[in-house]
Amino acid sequence: MFAIRNTLHFCNISPIRHLSTIPFSSDFIFRQLFDATSSTYTYLLADTTTREAVLIDPVFEHAGRDAQLCKDLNLNLKYAMNTHMHADHITGTGVLKKLTKCKSVISKASGADADVHVNETDVVTFGRHKLQIFATPGHTNGCITYYSPEQGIAFTGDTLLIRGCGRTDFQEGNSEMLYHNVHKKIFTLPPATQLYPAHDYKGLTSTTVDEEKRLNPRLTKSLQEFVKIMDNLNLPYPKMIDKAVPANKVCGVFELSPQ
Ligand SMILES: N[C@@H](CCC(=O)N[C@@H](CSS)C(=O)NCC(=O)O)C(=O)O
């Protein structure tokens, strides 16, 4: 070890920093679930004492799986919440409302229907646990980030992806706004904060504020360079966009049944 440290020092390379992340409270449940078709992550969080649970970014086709998981773990789903109005898949919140007694949640700014509309500084509670809401528009105008200071975790939706970020070429996307919101509201969280995105296309599962501040290939650039990168992504539109956006606009009351 001494030899490695010495060599790194000699080569002027800083050793990789190991920031200690906060361990989850013993009364906190966390599960990361996946949809392989859209590479979407859904998160189940719960309070082990009151059994109240929330789902973040559930997917239509997996509503049955998610409701069953709540049942298996003896959890009562209080809220099915979205980080934004998705363009690549249909939200599971409408079906989950039929399968459980949950309420749907999305930001007011998204323009989508829901039982509960949230805004910056609102707090969502389940049992004694809390998620603070930050408005982080840029990928869409209604994007929000859910943050738990106690657990040291944030759910960034498509605002900040692992070594990337959400595209800004539709749904009132705005790359300058995304840049400012990431820098002001996500990069200012404690460095060890674990970040959980709505998607990953390479098999990665989470990151930290520290990692993204050092390694994000887009957001470590100047604003000018970032805007140029975003203007030249040339990504094809998501295959589901014409079905998903109208369906997600009525996310709380979507009438279809899962396949
Ligand atoms: N190929 C996928 C869509 C991929 C895509 O556009 N992803 C979005 C997030 S879902 S709105 C995105 O922002 N990607 C950023 C990036 O840099 O990849 C499909 O057809 O569904």
Ligand SMILES: [Fe+2]
């Ligand atoms: Fe998105």
